[in-house]
Structure formats: structure tokens, C-alpha cells
Amino acid sequence: MTGVRDYRLSLERSRQALVREDRPAVFTMCGREWDLLPEVFAPIYSPATGIALDFLGLAETSGEAGPRGYSGAPGALRPGSLLEMGSGTxxxxxxxxxxxxxxxxxxxxxPAAVLNTSMNAARHGVSGRVRAFHSDLFDQLDPGERFDTVFWSSNYVLAPVEYQPRTMHERAYVDPGYAAHRRFLEGAPGLLAPGGTVLLHFSSRGDVPALHRIAGRCGRRLDVVRRTVVREGEHEVEHMLLEVIPAGDSARCPEVVR
Ligand SMILES: C[S@@+](CC[C@H](N)C(=O)[O-])C[C@H]1O[C@@H](n2cnc3c(N)ncnc32)[C@H](O)[C@@H]1O
Incomplete structure (x- = not known):
């Protein structure tokens, strides 16, 4: 595989984001300051976080213009409760x-991302409404909990199924065999309150046809509800917000992409 989808490119992006000498301990986004711990996905070295905020309608939380202001479309976040998978900072x-x-x-x-999320909730005075916890997808979630929105800005780059991430940070970028994506597509709809929605932020750095194939085999349909194209270095990258909709039989849900 060559080009923007090459997982080795994303591993290099991960490495560079970790070792940059100018990596700050505090960064600014949406007109607010945020703590950034070592080993945690840095929103300042990728447009993904800013795009996610924009897709959800959160880019203007501070009352200022969002970091990039891509779409101007109304946000996709439902009022009420949110489960954010992979919260990073x-x-x-x-x-x-x-x-x-x-x-x-x-x-x-x-675990560093869980601590980082708690720190930023405290920094902005919302610790009472944000509970951060350590979990591999839904494994540690309380069994009865239901949400109006389940959202993941995912590690959308497909790595070979046998690839073993060398650091936690690499897990923010690549998903070997799309094993985690399969579990997300399968499990997330069952966590919804009536009228709720499952949203997956994905991009053309990922294998979109493979994701649709997995979804189909898991009995899920993926509808594009927002999209935007941005230049990332030498590449044009399409970011998309996909709504995950139950649409049939999940009996043939595959474990991984080979
Ligand atoms: C692209 S980063 C997004 C981080 C943050 N939401 C943001 O927008 O800046 C993906 C996040 O998913 C987390 N992640 C990857 N695999 C996961 C899994 N199996 N369970 C929970 N979180 C996971 C990573 O650690 C990372 O924090």
C-alpha cells in the first residue's frame, strides 16, 4: 500500500507528534487552554480534533470562532448524554x-488520556458532569448505562492484523485488522437511549470500503452525515462523520480485516 492510507506514514506521524521539541504542556483551542500530557494524542498536530468539534457543533463553545470553521452546518450532537470513546486530552x-x-x-x-481528560474537565469547571475512565472500548462501561450520543473520533488507519502497536500513542492512529472498529460497530448501537445516535468520525486515511464491508457483515449501515476535505501536508484528506445504523443480521460479523 502506498500514499495517504499507508499505516507506516501514520506511525511516523505518531512518532513525530511524540518527540517534537516544541510539543507543549498546554495548548490553545476554541479560545481555551488545555493540558497536554506526554503519550496523549495532540490535537494541535492533526486537524482531526478541530473537525470533530465542528462536526458535533462544539467549535464555538467558547463563544469564539472554532479552530477552522469547516462546515457551518448544524452540529450532530444530540442534547442529553454523551459517551465519547477515545477522549484523548x-x-x-x-x-x-x-x-x-x-x-x-x-x-x-x-491511561494517560483518562488522566488528561480529568485534568481538562477540572481546568474548565465541569468535573461534575464529565466522568473519565480507562476502558478498551465498552469493556469497563456500567452494564445499564445508555446514551443519547455515542461518538468516536477513531484511529481510522488500517494496520496489518499482525501489527502490535509499540506505544499507547500509536493506538491513537492505527487499528490492526480494524478489530476495534468491528467491536465498536457491533456494540455501540446497543448503548443508545431511545432516539439516540452512534457517530463515527473517520477519514480517507482509513480504508472506507473495508469499513463499509465490516459494517454490512455486522448488520450495520453507515450514512455520511457530515464531510469536509482538508489539506494535510502533501495530501488532501476527506473527513467524514458516519452515523452507524442497525440494518439487519450480524451473524457474519468478521473478527478482523486480513
Ligand atoms: C484520533 S484519537 C482522538 C482523541 C480525541 N478524541 C481528540 O479528538 O483529540 C483516538 C483516541 O482513541 C483511543 N483509542 C484507540 N483504541 C481504543 C480502544 N480500543 N478503546 C478506547 N479508546 C481507544 C486512543 O487512545 C485515542 O485517544
Whole structure:
């Protein structure tokens, strides 16, 4: 594989984001300051976080213009409760609480990201409405919990199924065999309150046809509800917000993409 979808390119992007000498301990986004811990996905080295905020309608939480202002479309976040999978620094989770979400639950497989999310919730005075916890997808979620929105800005780059991420940080970029995506597509709809929605932020750095194939085999349909194209270095990258909709039989849901 060559070009923008090459997982080795994303591993290099991960490495560079970790070792940059100018990597700050605090960064500014949406007119607010945010803590950034080592080993946590840095929203300042990728447009993904800013685009996610914009897709959800959270880019203007501070009352200022969002970081890039891509779409101008109304946000896709439902009022009420949010489960954010993979919260990283917690910018999206905290912005959701600041925008009026009554209950935000934020999970991440990276323990440093869980701490980082809690720090930023405290920094912005919403600790009472943002609960961050360590979990591999939904594994540690309370069984009865239901949400109006389940959202993941995912590690959308497909790595070979046998690839073993060397750091937690690499897990923010690549998903070997799309094993985590399969589990997300399969499990997320069951966590919704009536009228709720599952949203997946994906991009053309990922394998869109493979994702649709997995979704189909899991009995899910993926509808594009927002999209935008941005230049990332030498590449034009399409970002999309996909709504995950139950649409049939999940008996043939594959474990991984080979
Ligand atoms: C692209 S980053 C997005 C981070 C943050 N939401 C943002 O917008 O800045 C993807 C996040 O998903 C997390 N992640 C990857 N695999 C996961 C899994 N199996 N369970 C929970 N979180 C996971 C990563 O640790 C990372 O924080």
C-alpha cells in the first residue's frame, strides 16, 4: 500500500507528534487552554480534533470562532448524554459539557488520556458532569448505562492484523485488522437511549470500503452525515462523520480485516 492510507506514514506521524521539541504542556483551542500530557494524542498536530468539534457543533463553545470553521452546518450532537470513546486530552468531552450536555462519559484505552481528560474537565469547571475512565472500548462501561450520543473520533488507519502497536500513542492512529472498529460497530448501537445516535468520525486515511464491508457483515449501515476535505501536508484528506445504523443480521460479523 502506498500514499495517504499507508499505516507506516501514520506511525511516523505518531512518532513525530511524540518527540517534537516544541510539543507543549498546554495548548490553545476554541479560545481555551488545555493540558497536554506526554503519550496523549495532540490535537494541535492533526486537524482531526478541530473537525470533530465542528462536526458535533462544539467549535464555538467558547463563544469564539472554532479552530477552522469547516462546515457551518448544524452540529450532530444530540442534547442529553454523551459517551465519547477515545477522549484523548478531553477537548471534545469537555466542550460537550460546556455546551450543556448534562452527562458526559469519556473512555480511553490509554491511561494517560483518562488522566488528561480529568485534568481538562477540572481546568474548565465541569468535573461534575464529565466522568473519565480507562476502558478498551465498552469493556469497563456500567452494564445499564445508555446514551443519547455515542461518538468516536477513531484511529481510522488500517494496520496489518499482525501489527502490535509499540506505544499507547500509536493506538491513537492505527487499528490492526480494524478489530476495534468491528467491536465498536457491533456494540455501540446497543448503548443508545431511545432516539439516540452512534457517530463515527473517520477519514480517507482509513480504508472506507473495508469499513463499509465490516459494517454490512455486522448488520450495520453507515450514512455520511457530515464531510469536509482538508489539506494535510502533501495530501488532501476527506473527513467524514458516519452515523452507524442497525440494518439487519450480524451473524457474519468478521473478527478482523486480513
Ligand atoms: C484520533 S484519537 C482522538 C482523541 C480525541 N478524541 C481528540 O479528538 O483529540 C483516538 C483516541 O482513541 C483511543 N483509542 C484507540 N483504541 C481504543 C480502544 N480500543 N478503546 C478506547 N479508546 C481507544 C486512543 O487512545 C485515542 O485517544
Amino acid at each position: 478531553g477537548v471534545v468531552a469537555v466542550a460537550a459539557a460546556l455546551s450543556g450536555c448534562a452527562r458526559v462519559v469519556a473512555a480511553d484505552i490509554n
